[in-house]
Amino acid sequence: MDTDLSSQDRKDLDKFIKFFALKTVQVIVQARLGEKICTRSSSSPTGSDWFNLAIKDIPEVTHEAKKALAGQLPAVGRSMCVEISLKTSEGDSMELEIWCLEMNEKCDKEIKVSYTVYNRLSLLLKSLLAITRVTPAYRLSRKQGHEYVILYRIYFGEVQLSGLGEGFQTVRVGTVGTPVGTITLSCAYRINLAFMSTRAGEDNGAVYPSVEDSQEVCTTSFSTSPPSQCVFTVTKAHFQTPPPVVTDTLKVPVMGLAFSHQLSSSRLSYQPAALGVGSADMGYPVLFAGGLNAAHPHQLIGPGKEGGVPPVPSQPAHGTQADQERMCTPLDGVHYSAATPSSSEDTETVSNSSEGKCGSPHDLLETIFIRKVGAFVNKPINQVTMANLDIPFAMFAPKNVELEDNDPMVNPPDSPETESPLQGSLHSEGSSGSSAGNTHDDFVMIDFKPAFSKDDILPMDLGTFYREFQNPPQLSSLSIDIGAQSMAEDLDSLPEKLAVHEKNVKEFDAFVETLQ
Amino acid sequence: MGGGCWGQSSPWACGCEGPYGCEVAEAGACGCWGLGARCVMRTPPHEALHPHSSTSSGPRSRAAAMNCRAEVLEVSVEGRQVEEAMLAVLHTVLLHRSTGKFHYKKEGTYSIGTVGTQDVDCDFIDFAYVRVSSEELDRALRKAVGEFKPPPCRPQDALRSSGSDGMGQISLEFYQKKKSRWPFSDECIPWELWTIKVNVVNLANEQERQICREKVGEKLCEKIINIVEVMNRHEYLPKMPTQSEVDNVFDTSLKDVQPYLYKISYQITDTLGTSVTTTMRRLIKDTLAL
Numbered sequence: 001m002d003t004d005l006s007s008q009d010r011k012d013l014d015k016f017i018k019f020f021a022l023k024t025v026q027v028i029v030q031a032r033l034g035e036k037i038c039t040r041s042s043s044s045p046t047g048s049d050w051f052n053l054a055i056k057d058i059p060e061v062t063h064e065a066k067k068a069l070a071g072q073l074p075a076v077g078r079s080m081c082v083e084i085s086l087k088t089s090e091g092d093s094m095e096l097e098i099w100c101l102e103m104n105e106k107c108d109k110e111i112k113v114s115y116t117v118y119n120r121l122s123l124l125l126k127s128l129l130a131i132t133r134v135t136p137a138y139r140l141s142r143k144q145g146h147e148y149v150i151l152y153r154i155y156f157g158e159v160q161l162s163g164l165g166e167g168f169q170t171v172r173v174g175t176v177g178t179p180v181g182t183i184t185l186s187c188a189y190r191i192n193l194a195f196m197s198t199r200a201g202e203d204n205g206a207v208y209p210s211v212e213d214s215q216e217v218c219t220t221s222f223s224t225s226p227p228s229q230c231v232f233t234v235t236k237a238h239f240q241t242p243p244p245v246v247t248d249t250l251k252v253p254v255m256g257l258a259f260s261h262q263l264s265s266s267r268l269s270y271q272p273a274a275l276g277v278g279s280a281d282m283g284y285p286v287l288f289a290g291g292l293n294a295a296h297p298h299q300l301i302g303p304g305k306e307g308g309v310p311p312v313p314s315q316p317a318h319g320t321q322a323d324q325e326r327m328c329t330p331l332d333g334v335h336y337s338a339a340t341p342s343s344s345e346d347t348e349t350v351s352n353s354s355e356g357k358c359g360s361p362h363d364l365l366e367t368i369f370i371r372k373v374g375a376f377v378n379k380p381i382n383q384v385t386m387a388n389l390d391i392p393f394a395m396f397a398p399k400n401v402e403l404e405d406n407d408p409m410v411n412p413p414d415s416p417e418t419e420s421p422l423q424g425s426l427h428s429e430g431s432s433g434s435s436a437g438n439t440h441d442d443f444v445m446i447d448f449k450p451a452f453s454k455d456d457i458l459p460m461d462l463g464t465f466y467r468e469f470q471n472p473p474q475l476s477s478l479s480i481d482i483g484a485q486s487m488a489e490d491l492d493s494l495p496e497k498l499a500v501h502e503k504n505v506k507e508f509d510a511f512v513e514t515l516q
Numbered sequence: 517m518g519g520g521c522w523g524q525s526s527p528w529a530c531g532c533e534g535p536y537g538c539e540v541a542e543a544g545a546c547g548c549w550g551l552g553a554r555c556v557m558r559t560p561p562h563e564a565l566h567p568h569s570s571t572s573s574g575p576r577s578r579a580a581a582m583n584c585r586a587e588v589l590e591v592s593v594e595g596r597q598v599e600e601a602m603l604a605v606l607h608t609v610l611l612h613r614s615t616g617k618f619h620y621k622k623e624g625t626y627s628i629g630t631v632g633t634q635d636v637d638c639d640f641i642d643f644a645y646v647r648v649s650s651e652e653l654d655r656a657l658r659k660a661v662g663e664f665k666p667p668p669c670r671p672q673d674a675l676r677s678s679g680s681d682g683m684g685q686i687s688l689e690f691y692q693k694k695k696s697r698w699p700f701s702d703e704c705i706p707w708e709l710w711t712i713k714v715n716v717v718n719l720a721n722e723q724e725r726q727i728c729r730e731k732v733g734e735k736l737c738e739k740i741i742n743i744v745e746v747m748n749r750h751e752y753l754p755k756m757p758t759q760s761e762v763d764n765v766f767d768t769s770l771k772d773v774q775p776y777l778y779k780i781s782y783q784i785t786d787t788l789g790t791s792v793t794t795t796m797r798r799l800i801k802d803t804l805a806l
Contacts, residue, residue, distance in 0.1 A: 039632035041649045041772040043617040046630060052616045054632040054649070120750060126612050127744040129633055129646045134737040138644065171741055174748030 005179045009113040013178060016113070017073050019050045020121050021080050021101055024128060024185065025065040025154060026055050028082045028099050031132035032141040032150045051122035068154040074103045076181065079159050084137055088148040095163035096137040096150075097189040102159070104184065108177030120176040124185060127174045135171070135189045164190045584706040587746055589739050592715040593641075594728050600638040601736060602661045605712050606688055606780070607636070607647035608740055610657070612747045613690060613708075614648050614775040618766070620759040631773055642733035645740065650773045660780040661686070684784040685713045690776045692754050693764040704779075707752060 005013070030037055039054035049055075065080075074080050079102040087093040111117055132138060141150045161168065173185040501508070593601050616629030632649035647654065664686050690708040719725050754776070757765045766774045 036635035036637070036644075038634035039649060041616070041632040042630040043772050044629060045616065045619065045627045049630040052628045052630055054630045115756075123612060123747060123750075126633075127748055130608050130611065130740055130744055133635065133644050133646055134740045139642075142644075172748075173744065176750075 005113070009179070013113045013117065013180065014073060016118060016121060017178075017183065018069075020125070020183070021069065021074060022057075022062055022065050023050055023053075023055050023125055024099070024101055025080075025082055026057055026061055027125065027128050028084070028132060029058065029061045029152050030056070031129075031138060032084055032152060034141050034144045034150065051118070051125050053122060053125055055125070064154050068156045070156070072156065074101050074156075074183070076103055076105055078157060079103070081155050081157075081159055083153040083155070083160075083163075084141075085151050085153070085163075086137075086140060086144075086148050087151055089146065093151075094193070095165075095190065096140065096193075097135060097187055098159060098161055098164065099187045100159050100185070102184045102186070103181040106177065106182045107179055108182070109179050111177055111179060113179065117176060117178050121183075124174045124176055124183075128185060131171060131173050131187065135187060136191075136193070137189060161188050164188055165192045167191050584709055585746075585751055586709040586711065587742075588711045588713065589742065590713040590715065591732070591735055591739065592717055593732050594719050594725065595716055596640045597638075597728070597732055598664075598714055598716060599658075599661050600641055600643075601732065602664065602686055602712060602714070603647075603657060604636075604638065604641075604643060604645040604736055605710075605739055605743070606657050606661070606686075607654075608645055608743050609688060609710055610653065610775055610778070611646060611648050612743070613778070614650075614653070614773045615766075617768075617772065617774050618762060620762075624758060626759070629772070629774075638733075640729065641736065642729050643736045645736075648773050648775075650770060652770045653773060653775065657780075660782075664782040683713065683715050684782060685711055686780065686782040687711045688778060688780050690778050693777065695764070707754060 039056060041054065042049075045052075069080065072078060079100050081101075082099040083095060084097040084099070085093055085095045137150070140148075144150050168188050168190050170186055170188045173187065175185075176183045589605060591601050591605075611633065614631060616631050618626045618628060620626045633646050634649045635644055636647055637644045664684065688710040689706045691704040691706040694703040694705055696703055717728075719728055754765045762768060765777060767777050768774060
């Protein structure tokens with residue numbers, strides 16, 4: 001077989017396959033970072049863009065991929081696999097997808113290596129870009145943050161699909177025939193996103209597994225937002241769709257999972273200096289801290305960008321506070337920012353544990369801003385503190401203005417006010433309507449009835465209401481007649497009152513003396 | 517001989533007995549409107565009256581006649597989602613059918629520029645897609661889709677009273693130019709035709725819209741997988757041209773990317789067509805609605 005292929009062609013082919021494998025890993029991992037990817041087209045060839053596609057190379061990812069490949073290339077029986085999994089802050093993990101780059105024996109001898117194979121590999125990469133946005137894990141990864149993180153693992157050898165649960169689906173991205181075999185790229189993804197009780201059999205009390213396990217996890221699993229990308233993740237607002245609806249679609253059960261966070265976790269494993277923890281020593285806790293901790297991105301951004309605290313979730317995770325407390329103990333050296341908690345008691349917990357530049361989140365939480373109450377409400381404009389507000393909209397506090405400019409998905413401050421009842425009702429209706437088995441304790445069924453809409457109890461339209469309440473009756477205490485009457489009574493009772501006061505003159509004098 | 521056949525009761529080709537009890541000789545001429553039990557033109561009804569409108573004029577058959585690959589995708593969307601759904605599909609196709617800019621060097625070799633990509637989130641659909649990072653290309657597609665957008669609403673409005681939905685289709689055709697001798701103009705020879713059939717639905721309330729967001733998002737995911745599947749069959753692609761021929765194969769007018777020559781056209785079709793049955797139905801419905 002090889003004799004048909006010239007040595008130059010063989011070399012080229014090996015190089016193409018190697019770089020194709022590396023670029024495939026980059027595309028997959030970058031698609032699971034949780035942020036929108038944008039690269040520029042360039043009309044003048046730079047010579048360094050493989051397959052004529054602008055795909056950035058994250059060094060850590062390349063390093064891991066090369067380590068997994070260990071100088072080999074995908075061949076028959078030796079596939080390169082990228083495993084994408086989800087890990088919650090409470091320790092449950094779940095494999096979401098396995099991307100496989102395989103080679104089979106079917107050869108295409110006639111094909112030109114330097115031209116046709118190269119162009120087809122380029123087309124396959126474009127298809128991969130498209131397909132990575134289409135599997136369910138993409139939307140999960142866009143919402144990763146404090147409740148869960150997305151991890152990746154690269155391995156070489158036989159494909160292991162057992163962790164995907166029953167009924168997983170496969171999608172074939174494409175194939176490219178070469179003189180030495182046919183390259184196939186496919187993805188097997190989980191359908192059933194219900195958490196299996198992975199805690200069964202484990203030590204339920206321990207937050208962290210044994211050191212050996214954690215080491216293994218650490219060396220091969222990495223969260224998918226390298227430090228270099230954290231700047232972007234912090235500035236991101238919500239993914240546009242209302243999270244609970246997506247949750248229901250994907251049938252993720254309630255574990256206090258609130259999908260309204262936006263951060264992807266930081267790659268603490270590659271920032272040992274910042275943490276004061278050596279990378280070799282890191283285990284499981286660091287991954288959790290990464291999941292819970294938004295301080296790392298803050299540290300990268302610098303002290304000026306304090307407003308980068310992500311929105312506190314609207315639906316507080318039940319386990320979050322407890323976890324936060326548990327996390328505090330072994331990781332005293334780690335900076336926390338007020339990222340996770342939503343309720344006021346959680347705020348205190350976090351502000352206690354925050355330090356230094358993380359004092360800014362404390363200030364942020366106390367930021368007061370004017371909130372408009374709905375029309376026709378007989379109250380003046382109230383000033384509310386952030387802790388009392390619907391938390392997702394807390395991010396539109398004035399201190400966050402600088403980041404809103406960078407964030408294309410931030411709504412103007414007015415719109416959340418009008419949308420919130422709608423969203424609230426949509427969440428509840430959507431969640432109750434579209435998924436049978438799911439109950440979200442944090443959601444309340446609200447009937448979607450706009451103000452002053454017609455209903456059976458009080459059939460009244462807006463105009464009638466306005467006319468009726470436009471001229472309310474006078475307050476009785478302000479009417480003159482009654483006032484005049486009480487004045488006369490007061491005058492009559494005045495001599496009696498004076499007599500009583502004169503009797504108690506001494507008491508009054510003593511009182512005045514105490515005041516002086 | 518039965519009523520209505522006017523004595524022409526020789527056996528008719530479609531074998532239809534029709535309401536008149538006689539057999540039909542000529543396809544579509546049985547007058548049974550396709551309802552006859554043995555009529556080969558049974559479904560859909562309007563095709564019984566327009567037998568030539570069956571497969572022979574659909575996009576696939578036209579393309580087959582022109583010897584070009586044709587793919588048809590169908591989506592049902594709400595009015596607000598039309599633009600985004602169209603853009604998602606068109607951008608995905610063009611992502612696969614665009615290369616970097618060619619720079620020809622001496623001796624007939626050329627180098628290719630780099631194509632960047634970016635993620636796009638949809639506002640009205642739970643969906644995200646990847647497009648080529650080219651503002652010019654994006655503008656061109658938005659302009660074409662923008663022209664397509666209002667018409668489906670008009671038939672939608674017109675049909676709203678009868679409770680039916682509007683339909684339209686947008687076609688993306690990749691072609692090659694073939695130079696002809698004077699005085700004939702250049703010929704455009706299509707080699708790939710993508711047709712996206714859009715069915716615009718009316719939704720009654722916000723809850724339905726929310727469900728529609730998710731459903732359309734899932735459907736678009738399936739469409740993307742279909743598109744990728746077609747792309748990776750590695751079927752006919754025009755040969756890489758020489759410098760003098762490049763404008764016959766690629767659109768070189770953009771400054772950052774180079775898609776294959778393409779054109780976008782659209783047409784609005786009424787799902788009800790012009791069949792007698794459905795027109796009658798509509799007339800009756802409208803009368804009753806009054």
